Amino acid sequence: MAYRFEFRPYQRRFRQPVRTHHGEWQVRQGLILKLTDENGHSGYGEVAPLPWFGSETFDQALAFCQQLPSQLSDQAVPSLLPTLPACQFGLESVFANLERRLSPIDLPNAQCGVLLPRGQEALDNWQQFWKKGHRIFKCKIGVDSVAAEMDWLEQLLGQLPFGAKLRLDANGGLNELAARQWLDWCDRNGQRIEFLEQPLPPNAFDTLMRLSYRYRTPIALDESIASLEQLKAHFHRGWDGIYVIKASIMGSPHRLQHFYHKYPIDVVISSVFETAVGRQALIRLAIDLAMVYPDIPHRALGLGTQQWFPNDGLSQTDWPQLWQQLD
Ligand SMILES: [Mg+2]
Structure with a gap:
């Protein structure tokens, strides 16, 4: 079967830059893919590259889409290069979206961790999300001094009601001493800290392993496992902590599912x-994974990021309308 293939680039400026150890991120660029079958039914997918995590750049993704023919067959997908993981994810998703023809579903806020801004703004903002039912709050650390960051997080913990939990994400920006200070702090706060994410850079695997045995607070890997190959390598080297899965840059969702079904690791999607297009693909992926092992409790998904964008029509799940926004 042949399908009509189209794509449209998008650009979204964050309401305020996302500040992490990787620097300041101002604009999210990506591509929305559209596939239409002979009966006029359409499916949508998204290519959302993240080059500082090792994926292709936006320009490489754009160049790849530009050289694709406007008529595609589903045989075109498996032959993609591993150097284009975000394109692989987008293309596989667009075919799946068209074939399955599922209506968009929303994620209960209790199952969705929300990314707070840093510092005073976290203190000013958490309440609106708590009222909407969010219970997991994520904060970026490793940007300022340990003392300054602990200071505002102490204040935040002082305000958060019972039942709220923090995820701290250092984006690989700590040294071993600072990582220990943070893990001591986390252990002191016990159940209120869900995990510490990527305290050290990916090349510090042995130290990460050692820390994970030494402290009660679980450690999650993210930058270390940005590709499916890296994820498998860490699994086979014995990582039994948490795996943060950025499926949009991990290539084939089918291969990811295959791995997970074989080895049901502790995952945060x-x-x-x-945009809403990629977000739906991730929610579907999470549902597919959970359906196989319904008895295993799952962590809240790390998908609470839409509030970082202005109201530009790309967070809606009316796909034809979203597509028109990009015209
Ligand atoms: Mg992270």
């Missing part, structure tokens, strides 16, 4: 600031 996480956003790379997709």
